[in-house]
Amino acid sequence: MTFNEAVLHIREASRDDIVHLVSARISLKRSGHSFSACCPFHEDKTASFFVHSTKGFFKCFGCSAKGDAIRFVSLFDGLSFTETIYLLAQQYHIQISTTNRKKYQKTVQKEDEILPGYSVLKSEILKTNQIYVAFKQGNAPFTPIFFINGSLSLDAAKLVKKRAQKIIFVAQDTSWNILKPSFEAALNAGLEVFAIPNNSAEFQEMDWVDFCSAQNTQIITKKDVIQLIAGIPDNIARSVYITYATDNFKEKNR
Numbered sequence: 001m002t003f004n005e006a007v008l009h010i011r012e013a014s015r016d017d018i019v020h021l022v023s024a025r026i027s028l029k030r031s032g033h034s035f036s037a038c039c040p041f042h043e044d045k046t047a048s049f050f051v052h053s054t055k056g057f058f059k060c061f062g063c064s065a066k067g068d069a070i071r072f073v074s075l076f077d078g079l080s081f082t083e084t085i086y087l088l089a090q091q092y093h094i095q096i097s098t099t100n101r102k103k104y105q106k107t108v109q110k111e112d113e114i115l116p117g118y119s120v121l122k123s124e125i126l127k128t129n130q131i132y133v134a135f136k137q138g139n140a141p142f143t144p145i146f147f148i149n150g151s152l153s154l155d156a157a158k159l160v161k162k163r164a165q166k167i168i169f170v171a172q173d174t175s176w177n178i179l180k181p182s183f184e185a186a187l188n189a190g191l192e193v194f195a196i197p198n199n200s201a202e203f204q205e206m207d208w209v210d211f212c213s214a215q216n217t218q219i220i221t222k223k224d225v226i227q228l229i230a231g232i233p234d235n236i237a238r239s240v241y242i243t244y245a246t247d248n249f250k251e252k253n254r
């Protein structure tokens with residue numbers, strides 16, 4: 001069947017199946033026709049999350065999370081609507097026509113070309129709302145982490161921005177030639193940019209401007225930082241950064 005037909009089928013099947021789908025992911029406690037649990041979408045200690053088996057929806061009274069079974073799976077697994085439909089189609093043994101599937105696989109393939117490993121880590125990125133980027137394989141104990149060759153491209157940064165707010169560069173032993181374009185791409189994409197410097201024993205991350213001004217080498221100049229700030233799309237963020245960077249570099253005279 002076509003993708004849209006599959007959506008209709010899955011809507012119906014998953015409505016009856018919501019308790020099963022939810023309880024496969026969190027443990028539910030029965031109370032009458034509904035089931036309750038501690039909400040998986042916010043810090044919840046009072047079981048404000050309810051699943052209504054007969055009505056086929058969930059609702060949390062502690063946060064705004066609510067919706068049908070498809071929505072729950074999508075939120076919990078960190079998948080897009082399309083991805084959720086493919087996942088559930090598999091579960092319900094529904095065949096979606098190959099043209100649709102090929103189109104979907106093509107998207108995944110393209111994303112992985114832009115940022116290797118992206119499709120695998122997609123759901124995790126949505127949950128953590130941030131990613132780490134390292135330029136060499138090593139003992140960087142972070143997740144989700146991407147190891148890239150050369151600098152981060154603008155396309156890759158935009159892909160990250162779809163699912164996360166913040167990017168942290170593991171900058172150990174990485175040259176400014178590699179770092180600068182990476183910072184530039186991430187800032188242009190509207191990400192919050194942080195870096196973990198060389199001398200950071202505990203992998204302490206710092207704001208990228210702090211990172212730049214803290215480098216003891218003369219390589220990173222105030223001019224570099226101002227250039228990078230110019231690429232930030234948000235006016236307010238840009239002016240805040242200008243003030244901050246000016247203060248930060250005042251004493252350094254570089």
Ligand SMILES: [Zn+2]
Pocket residue numbers: 039040041042044049060061062063064065
């Ligand atoms: Zn909640």
